[in-house]
Amino acid sequence: MTVLIAGLIIFIAVHLLPSMPMTRQRLQKQVGAGPYRGLFSLIAVAGFALIVWGYGLSRLDPMTVYTLPLWLRNITYLLMLLVIILLMETGLPGRIAAAVKHPMLLAVKIWAVAHLLVNGTVADLLLFGSFLAFGVFDRISLKKRDAAVAIAGPNATRNDIISIVGGVAVYAIFIIWLHPILIGVPVF
Numbered sequence: 001m002t003v004l005i006a007g008l009i010i011f012i013a014v015h016l017l018p019s020m021p022m023t024r025q026r027l028q029k030q031v032g033a034g035p036y037r038g039l040f041s042l043i044a045v046a047g048f049a050l051i052v053w054g055y056g057l058s059r060l061d062p063m064t065v066y067t068l069p070l071w072l073r074n075i076t077y078l079l080m081l082l083v084i085i086l087l088m089e090t091g092l093p094g095r096i097a098a099a100v101k102h103p104m105l106l107a108v109k110i111w112a113v114a115h116l117l118v119n120g121t122v123a124d125l126l127l128f129g130s131f132l133a134f135g136v137f138d139r140i141s142l143k144k145r146d147a148a149v150a151i152a153g154p155n156a157t158r159n160d161i162i163s164i165v166g167g168v169a170v171y172a173i174f175i176i177w178l179h180p181i182l183i184g185v186p187v188f
Helices: 002-019 021-031 033-058 072-091 095-100 103-116 122-145 156-183
Strands: none
Touching: 002 021, 002 033, 002 122, 021 033, 033 122, 072 095, 072 103, 072 156, 095 103, 095 156, 103 122
16 A cells, blocks of 8 residues: 555655646756656656556455445446546547536546546545545646636537547447456456
8 A cells, every 4th residue: 555655645746746836937947847847757657657556556455445336337437438538638629628628637537536436445545536636626726826728729629529439439449448458457
């Protein structure tokens, strides 16, 4: 559990830097914009690697906190489809992205909630609960920072169609083939 917690602390801490503009600007000024981005990425990848490793270790001896009814899996399936579409909207902003303002951040929060509906171990609560808490904090922080939001461009309808159709395709591929391979747990 220590590895998972360390990974979460590192990953989330580095992602909190944008919510502290003065600190971020000072760091960028000290090391330069390019090295700052490189260091940011390196630390984020290290934190992510620790999360993956720690979560894998925790699954060897899980401590169950709760078990929810199986029918919640159906809600999770629908929520995860929405997550994939929102992630597609992050790269192809359309009317959906403009409506939700921060599609990736919303996707992270929905992903966390969806997984808390079907996973009830201590490690699950740490992992998904931490990402949910970070998502809520970051959304509040973005409102206070008056950060840029997604806007619908001239290709908004086309982008929405690509996001929806592509999202359904990626979702199908992920739940059928990739989730068991990458996560080690079959969806069905």
